[in-house]
Amino acid sequence: MLPPKREHPKEKILLHPRNKHRERYEFQKLIGSCPELSQFVSLNKYDDESIDFFNPEAVKMLNKALLKYFYNISFWDIPQGYLCPPIPGRADYMHYMADLSGSKNKGVIPTGDKIKCLDIGAGANCVYPIIGNSEYGWSFTGTDIDPVAMESAGKIVELNPSLKGKVGLKLQNNRKDIFRGIIKDDELFDLTICNPPFHASLAEAKSGSIRKLSNLTKKKITRPILNFGGQNTELWCEGGEERFVRDMISQSRQFASSCFMFSTLISKESNLRSVYEVLRKVEAMEVKTIPMGQGNKISRIVAWTFLSAEQQEKWISDRWKSKV
Numbered sequence: 001m002l003p004p005k006r007e008h009p010k011e012k013i014l015l016h017p018r019n020k021h022r023e024r025y026e027f028q029k030l031i032g033s034c035p036e037l038s039q040f041v042s043l044n045k046y047d048d049e050s051i052d053f054f055n056p057e058a059v060k061m062l063n064k065a066l067l068k069y070f071y072n073i074s075f076w077d078i079p080q081g082y083l084c085p086p087i088p089g090r091a092d093y094m095h096y097m098a099d100l101s102g103s104k105n106k107g108v109i110p111t112g113d114k115i116k117c118l119d120i121g122a123g124a125n126c127v128y129p130i131i132g133n134s135e136y137g138w139s140f141t142g143t144d145i146d147p148v149a150m151e152s153a154g155k156i157v158e159l160n161p162s163l164k165g166k167v168g169l170k171l172q173n174n175r176k177d178i179f180r181g182i183i184k185d186d187e188l189f190d191l192t193i194c195n196p197p198f199h200a201s202l203a204e205a206k207s208g209s210i211r212k213l214s215n216l217t218k219k220k221i222t223r224p225i226l227n228f229g230g231q232n233t234e235l236w237c238e239g240g241e242e243r244f245v246r247d248m249i250s251q252s253r254q255f256a257s258s259c260f261m262f263s264t265l266i267s268k269e270s271n272l273r274s275v276y277e278v279l280r281k282v283e284a285m286e287v288k289t290i291p292m293g294q295g296n297k298i299s300r301i302v303a304w305t306f307l308s309a310e311q312q313e314k315w316i317s318d319r320w321k322s323k324v
Contacts, residue, residue: 014293034065124152256306
């Protein structure tokens with residue numbers, strides 16, 4: 001006998017109002033766009049169509065279908081073992097940054113490829129540039145310290161006509177540098193985005209993955225699932241999220257006039273105090289914290305600028321006014 005059919009909310013109200021993923025997945029439409037997804041879709045114990053979210057191949061195929069159906073991406077793949085990002089959460093970041101830039105421009109979101117974004121740690125999946133370009137026409141430069149990730153992202157760009165000429169990629173050769181070696185002396189970026197490494201060590205990353213899977217399955221898991229965890233550089237760095245973001249903020253001061261608005265995700269609320277402290281030390285002119293929620297996970301964007309109100313007005317007049 002089947003359990004009582006669950007009543008699902010019509011919308012995922014925690015997601016941004018413009019997020020295309022607020023409604024439940026319509027698997028038949030996704031299969032129509034990406035037929036390979038069909039082999040992974042079945043009825044769950046509640047008689048709802050779904051996939052096994054603990055099957056890495058199923059999750060990757062769902063991502064491929066979502067990117068094709070909603071963002072017109074004909075080719076998308078990632079190497080085995082690399083992070084398979086949750087598309088709805090990535091879209092939220094883009095929409096909130098669009099709102100933030102619009103709030104500086106009398107409520108009008110700046111659009112088009114003259115709006116240049118820097119994606120720090122773009123990874124193998126290239127998802128932020130895909131969504132930002134599709135939704136707002138923005139152009140992107142994606143950076144990473146991992147040559148394999150950059151090669152994968154490059155293939156995605158090369159095989160999708162909508163991305164060619166709109167998304168560039170730069171390998172960061174110095175692991176200690178975030179902006180140096182990437183931003184040229186005469187180069188300007190309207191926005192920077194970053195999803196920083198979360199953990200402080202490989203052991204902590206593995207432990208966190210095991211704990212998460214154990215909580216989700218309500219079973220004791222002893223090893224992380226292959227292709228779920230992500231590569232070392234995607235998951236952890238010395239000092240974890242807090243150290244990475246503190247370093248990013250400190251280094252951003254050297255490029256104060258090169259970017260209109262810097263930003264990063266902060267997953268751990270406990271890191272905010274430390275982040276605000278370093279923002280005060282570098283004398284950021286303005287700091288914004290934007291809460292985000294996906295399912296049971298709550299995170300936030302912290303954005304900052306070194307430009308005064310007058311400098312911001314000039315930037316907008318020079319770069320945005322004819323682009324909106």
